[in-house]
Amino acid sequence: MSVPAVLALDQGTTGSTVLVVSAEGRILGRAYSEFTQHFPVPGRVEHDAEELWQATVRVAREALASAQADVAAVGIANQRETVVVWDAETLQPLHRAVVWQDRRTAGMCRELKAAGWEDLVRRRTGLLLDPYFSGTKLRWILDSDPSLAARAEAGELAAGTIDSWLVARLTGGAVHATDPTNASRTLLFDLDAGQWDDELLGLLGVPRRILPEIRPSCGDFGTAAGSALGLDVPVAAVAGDQQAALFGHGCWAPGQGKCTYGTGAFLLLHTGSERPSPRPGLLATAACGPAGETAYAVEGSIFVAGAALQWLRDGLGLLDEAADSETLARSLEDNGGVYMVPAFAGLGAPHWRPEARGAVVGLTRGTTRAHMARAALEAMAYGTRDLLEAMEQDAGLAGAALCVDGGAARNDWLMQFTAGILDRPLRRPPVVETTAMGAAGLAGVAAGLWSSAEEFAESCAPGRTFAPAMASRERESLLAGWSAAVRSVLASLDAGKP
Helix, strand or coil: CCEEEEEEEEECCCEEEEEEEECCCCEEEEEEEECCCECCCCCCCEECHHHHHHHHHHHHHHHHHCCCEEEEEEEEEECCCCEEEEECCCCCECCCEECCCCCCCHHHHHHHHHCCCHHHHHHHHCCCCCCCCHHHHHHHHHHHCHHHHHHHHCCCEEEEEHHHHHHHHHCCCCCCEECHHHHCCCCCEECCCCEECHHHHHHHCCCHHHCCEECCCECCCCEECHHHHCCCEEEEEEEEHHHHHHHHCCCCCCCCEEEEECCCEEEEEEEECCCCCCCCCCEEEEEECCCCCEEEEEEEEECCCHHHHHHHHHHCCCCCCCCHHHHHHHCCCCCCCCEEECCECEECCCCCECCCCCEEECCCCCCCHHHHHHHHHHHHHHHHHHHHHHHHHHHCCCCCCEEEECHHHHCHHHHHHHHHHHCCCEEECCCCCHHHHHHHHHHHHHHCCCCCHHHHHHHCCCCEEECCCCCHHHHHHHHHHHHHHHHHHHHHHHCCCC
16 A cells, blocks of 8 residues: 655765655655766866756656655755756756866856955855856856857756756756755855845846746745656755755754765754854855745855765775775774875865865875775864864854764764764764755655654654764874864965965
8 A cells, every 4th residue: 555755856966866755754765876977177077967867767766666655745955056057948958067066167256256256245145256156157158158148148048956957857847946045055146135136147147037936945846747757746845955954854943953974075053044144164055944944054065075985986996885984994993194185176164275185194105095994084074073163163053962964974983983073972863865854854844744844853763873982182183183184285275386
């Protein structure tokens, strides 16, 4: 017998995860698929938007086939700053998607800063002028082919972040929409007014007519056609991946925070209905309240987290699987003085030095692949500590447990080490695909599967808490080594080195 459920599409940076979640919080169906990462030249990262779409549909059908479920709604969570441009009529992508990790618009951002625009951008959007965000990427795509700019002005194109691309394809082009959590990552969104900003659109030369309509995160995003998923079902929720994870943890009240360890690592602290004004290097962003309404959060981003393990696996051949890193880390008594600063796409918060490049320091003839694996894991913990300290000073998170999720959160050694470095408990849910669970929760609340966010949270099983057990002397020594490694990277920049 079919049971009531929701379908959650979590379209991430390296793959698409789909869950079918029942009203009792059980996972009835699950599927996952990676897709191709394109690196045409150093500093550029692209996805084939059509391949991304096909992978998402394929795993959605796989998850549905394994679940006997009466699906009430679809919820979407997505990599946020990646941008796609497509033909508004045929729905064919017109350029590879430019990924959030891509740095090709660094020069454009420097020019805008030099012209004095960053203060206005920060006041309006809560963001920084950085190629991380999608607005300059969109401008670059339009400039890459003169015909695209002309067609955009004529209204023949559509553009948006990955959520908008999925909504357009799911609905057969009937709906071109996004939500505030994704719109707030574009450099084009007035965070206070909750709408596209004409001055910023003019600054980046983006025609308003190609952008999606902004709808509430819990809202009407049309109907997914049977030709896509095999059934007609409402698309009832959309949220950027990090805000979806925040909701999935039950963090919808001021002071609650979470860190997601995926390709990058993202720490968000919910601030409720009050827009925060954090220091440079931290961001103000839209989030979801308990009913999916717009709220706010402070965010800090580590650009490379789990991606460092992928590099060790795919780039250097030091790992057969990313999960092997836990066994290798446990095989060592200590890190041997080896530290990795994985600034492959620049240093994120709180330093925010996009021109930085990665480094491994402390190498000796005794360094092994185990040391490299451990250094990559430890870097995630140190980066989390850097972010948390900055947020504590700005928003007072001191002493609170931190919720964690993402693929790397499955690594018990990493979670225990991070609890020690932070000197506070970590709470890991039983389902670490919390981004997908957040999308499910938002869609289920919108569709009435759960009467409230609280009922959704109650349906989720309790997880595991990692209590800190590291001696203060060890913690201080490790943090000193990390700080020295980061200083060496920053010093190379200040000295004008590549």
